[in-house]
Amino acid sequence: MSETQTLNPESGQGDRIELESAVVRFAGDSGDGIQLTGGQFTVASALAGNDLTTFPDFPAEIRAPVGTTYGVSAFQINFGGRRINTSGDAADCLVAFNPAALKTNIDKVNRGGLVIVDSGNFGPRDLKKAGYEVNPLEDGSLEGWNVVPIDISRLTLEAVADSGLGKVDALRCKNFWALGLIYWVFGRDRAPTAEWIEQKFGRKDAAIAKANVDALNAGHAFGETMELLQDFHGYRVPKAELPPGLYRTITGGDGFALGLAAAAQLTETEVVFASYPITPASPILHHLVKLTAYGVTTHQAEDEIAAACVAIGASYGGAIGVTSSSGPGIALKGEAIGLAVAAELPLVIINTQRAGPSTGLPTKTEQSDLYQALYGRNGDTPLVVLAPNSPADCFTMAIEATRIATKYMVPVMVLSDGYIANASEPWLIPDVDSLPRIPVTFRQDPEGYLPFKRDPDTLARDWAKPGTPGLAHRVGGIERDSETGDISYDPANHQRMTDFRHAKVAGVARDIPPQTVDQGKERGRLAVVGWGSTYGPIKRAVTNLRAEGLDVSHIHLRHIWPLPENLGALLDGFDQVLVPEMNTGQLLTLLRATYAKPYEGLSKVTGQPFKIAEIEAAVRSRLEG
Amino acid sequence: MNAPTTPAKLTPKDFATDQEVRWCPGCGDYAILKSVQKVLADLKADKDKTVFVSGIGCSSRFPYYMDTYGFHTIHGRAPAVATGVKMANPELDVWIVTGDGDGLSIGGNHLLHIIRRNVDTQILLFNNEIYGLTKGQASPTSAIGTRSSSTPEGSVDAPLDPIKVAMGAGARFVARTADKWIKEMPDVLKAAREHRGCAFVEILQNCIVYNDAVFGEFTGKEAVPGTYIHVEHGKPLLFGGGRNEPPVKGIRVKPGTFKLEVVTLGENGISEADVLVHDKTDPVLAGLLAAMTGPDFPVAFGVLYEDAAPVHDDSVASHKADARKKTPDVSINALLKRGRTWMVEGPGA
Numbered sequence A: 001m002s003e004t005q006t007l008n009p010e011s012g013q014g015d016r017i018e019l020e021s022a023v024v025r026f027a028g029d030s031g032d033g034i035q036l037t038g039g040q041f042t043v044a045s046a047l048a049g050n051d052l053t054t055f056p057d058f059p060a061e062i063r064a065p066v067g068t069t070y071g072v073s074a075f076q077i078n079f080g081g082r083r084i085n086t087s088g089d090a091a092d093c094l095v096a097f098n099p100a101a102l103k104t105n106i107d108k109v110n111r112g113g114l115v116i117v118d119s120g121n122f123g124p125r126d127l128k129k130a131g132y133e134v135n136p137l138e139d140g141s142l143e144g145w146n147v148v149p150i151d152i153s154r155l156t157l158e159a160v161a162d163s164g165l166g167k168v169d170a171l172r173c174k175n176f177w178a179l180g181l182i183y184w185v186f187g188r189d190r191a192p193t194a195e196w197i198e199q200k201f202g203r204k205d206a207a208i209a210k211a212n213v214d215a216l217n218a219g220h221a222f223g224e225t226m227e228l229l230q231d232f233h234g235y236r237v238p239k240a241e242l243p244p245g246l247y248r249t250i251t252g253g254d255g256f257a258l259g260l261a262a263a264a265q266l267t268e269t270e271v272v273f274a275s276y277p278i279t280p281a282s283p284i285l286h287h288l289v290k291l292t293a294y295g296v297t298t299h300q301a302e303d304e305i306a307a308a309c310v311a312i313g314a315s316y317g318g319a320i321g322v323t324s325s326s327g328p329g330i331a332l333k334g335e336a337i338g339l340a341v342a343a344e345l346p347l348v349i350i351n352t353q354r355a356g357p358s359t360g361l362p363t364k365t366e367q368s369d370l371y372q373a374l375y376g377r378n379g380d381t382p383l384v385v386l387a388p389n390s391p392a393d394c395f396t397m398a399i400e401a402t403r404i405a406t407k408y409m410v411p412v413m414v415l416s417d418g419y420i421a422n423a424s425e426p427w428l429i430p431d432v433d434s435l436p437r438i439p440v441t442f443r444q445d446p447e448g449y450l451p452f453k454r455d456p457d458t459l460a461r462d463w464a465k466p467g468t469p470g471l472a473h474r475v476g477g478i479e480r481d482s483e484t485g486d487i488s489y490d491p492a493n494h495q496r497m498t499d500f501r502h503a504k505v506a507g508v509a510r511d512i513p514p515q516t517v518d519q520g521k522e523r524g525r526l527a528v529v530g531w532g533s534t535y536g537p538i539k540r541a542v543t544n545l546r547a548e549g550l551d552v553s554h555i556h557l558r559h560i561w562p563l564p565e566n567l568g569a570l571l572d573g574f575d576q577v578l579v580p581e582m583n584t585g586q587l588l589t590l591l592r593a594t595y596a597k598p599y600e601g602l603s604k605v606t607g608q609p610f611k612i613a614e615i616e617a618a619v620r621s622r623l624e625g
Numbered sequence B: 001m002n003a004p005t006t007p008a009k010l011t012p013k014d015f016a017t018d019q020e021v022r023w024c025p026g027c028g029d030y031a032i033l034k035s036v037q038k039v040l041a042d043l044k045a046d047k048d049k050t051v052f053v054s055g056i057g058c059s060s061r062f063p064y065y066m067d068t069y070g071f072h073t074i075h076g077r078a079p080a081v082a083t084g085v086k087m088a089n090p091e092l093d094v095w096i097v098t099g100d101g102d103g104l105s106i107g108g109n110h111l112l113h114i115i116r117r118n119v120d121t122q123i124l125l126f127n128n129e130i131y132g133l134t135k136g137q138a139s140p141t142s143a144i145g146t147r148s149s150s151t152p153e154g155s156v157d158a159p160l161d162p163i164k165v166a167m168g169a170g171a172r173f174v175a176r177t178a179d180k181w182i183k184e185m186p187d188v189l190k191a192a193r194e195h196r197g198c199a200f201v202e203i204l205q206n207c208i209v210y211n212d213a214v215f216g217e218f219t220g221k222e223a224v225p226g227t228y229i230h231v232e233h234g235k236p237l238l239f240g241g242g243r244n245e246p247p248v249k250g251i252r253v254k255p256g257t258f259k260l261e262v263v264t265l266g267e268n269g270i271s272e273a274d275v276l277v278h279d280k281t282d283p284v285l286a287g288l289l290a291a292m293t294g295p296d297f298p299v300a301f302g303v304l305y306e307d308a309a310p311v312h313d314d315s316v317a318s319h320k321a322d323a324r325k326k327t328p329d330v331s332i333n334a335l336l337k338r339g340r341t342w343m344v345e346g347p348g349a
């Protein structure tokens, strides 16, 4: 059945329908290799020249019982011949490997969309496990969709019949069969996937490698014959116009890890990264452990508090201390972060937010830790808050956080979220050598050294690391004399130190880029102001609305605290300001409190990202009628 | 302010700061401070490479009084901060000062983990069996029945034994001393500093205000002969003679059991040859010695256990060295291009 000789993606492309973009969703059991299948489709789409965004939708359980709805794993990709900003409001095409996957994902497919199901998995037991009383393929409940039942299981077994694999192993190839079919549907090249299979399995087990390639090819061949069927088309998604250069895909986790490694190089200072396992923040640690050679030392601490304290100890010792977690872990770190504020040590804290409160929805996304970042500590304890707006931006913001933390001797909290952490997008690889160096200086001169004497410009104290002759000194969490650092209970000193800490953080506003308008005019009827991962849906919504002629602009904040100095004046140029957030209005409250203006919010806390349509509707309701 | 030059001969004063020491008059902490300063002077320690890290509590004010680098952190977390200091710079000589509440209650978890990782530090746990700084509440080491501001009718919770906790966590150096063993304490501290790895030292410390004289019977000048024993590696476990008197008792394994027993020299034909010789590399013996309490047994002081094991600092360093060896090009530009990449040609390409 092998037909690698016809790996021509253009074959059978004669009467394909052209699409500007398409959203494909794969769904199946955790054990079906859904994420791997999605990953391969992503690579194939990137190589086909599309822009894209992907998002995995894992179940919270690691290995839920086979065939159950709570064991369904899904992967969505939005790819196109134009710039892609989100993983897509809804899918145009769903591949469902079992009834549970169909049941939990059908409402995520556009009406009329293509739904390919493995009908070989729709037996009475499979249906029962998914909670179907009657077979949905037969009861007319799926009439609104273009459902194509294919016995993928049987066809896979046939395709790999001569592989010598047992039935269980042979059936494992069905994700590649389905991938082959979807490759045909969208005219993707199979060769890189075939190569990848060879690399992954070939060395260990040639039979498994061959069976998977055979399945891939068989699925593709099946597509060619299906073409004869009504309502089953091939599509063509043209190349996107992307800035030229070398690309790779990047997730938010990758972005932070690579950004911290870059920060180590740019500062010529070791990074010590300490964290405790927590969803969805752990991918950063998993990536960083592979970057030891690049000046990053990792430490899996005994708990969240220890992770923060190890990072603080490392900063005291002369490295760049970084700790990472999600909301519940950040709560535990609160006291330690206060110590870093008090001792005036650099510290980078990454919060990959999830839906809360308490344990909340660990695998779902939210932006509800902004108050925690700003205010979640005892005392007046200001720090700097940044928020990357995409997976690739995590790279940039890891570097920016390091720059501010080391220049101002202050903790910097970086707010990412579950969406940014796991979504992936193509990334034009930057030239790190051309990025500005981050000068880090350690005090050497004992002459006149006072531990809490400040640079008049930045208000930062000197960074004097243990081991430096003549600079032995003590720091601690008890209020320090504003020069010597000795314990001081003097009332005027506490006022002075509180004012210094406040002014130091406020002063960072002079050292960040002025706020720009991402899209649209600098004055107008309505500005949509977002932060973090809402960037994609807001951007697309504003693009669409502007194409319709609506007077709307998009402003996206990446520096949340301190706010850019020009922001208030910028917002004054708009009749209305709308702040969409995946929380109940936290940035909204901050902006209202800062500028005392009646801005409006748009709140969504379902654990799901905003849909483009939701933002469009909110803007329309304010500008039309 | 601090002269960078190290004089040929150092005195304890060279390690003292200009800060007024604020412990209660008569507090056992003073003697410990003096002893540590003396040890560092005797060992000609480089104060610029010495760091004291503490948590919260009376004992944790210690770093302010040491003219070395010092970090007074937050309650219970000194071991974690110290681990970070060592990860940034393994060359530093890092001492952790903690107490029974700080180290065994709020910070118990960190204590366990710095020990099991074997981070090359010295942990001085000042055990006064009470919370001093918060005004006298029962602590995790308070004996059952301790009357305190939080347990007026006497505490009901069983106490932790710091040495057992440390050994349970896998400590490779365990010692016990007391504020009142002014002559003996420096040798214990020196041994702790010389040990590569995490050295755990329990220091019985008298809180004169809230828990006075809990250790009075078996520590210091007024100690009752027979209530304490100073153990030394390779020497028989003899005691009971009082200060400057020859010993009259010994410790041996009770025949037919796994227990220790106290024997009197010269009684029932017992001689020094029947007495156990202290082997600090024997963890079982260390456990038995640590568990000895009155009135049937003397309380053991000295280095109870020491046996080298791989040190966290070295493992981290060799991991780094291996990674560098395996990665010929450590530029970030090379790193970013690793794995699957693709070229997007410009328009007209």
Ligand code: SF4
Residues within 6 Å of the ligand: B022, B023, B024, B026, B027, B028, B029, B058, B128, B132, B133, B206, B207, B208, B209, B210
């Ligand atoms: S309260 Fe007790 S432990 Fe604290 S300083 Fe006073 S005597 Fe020492």
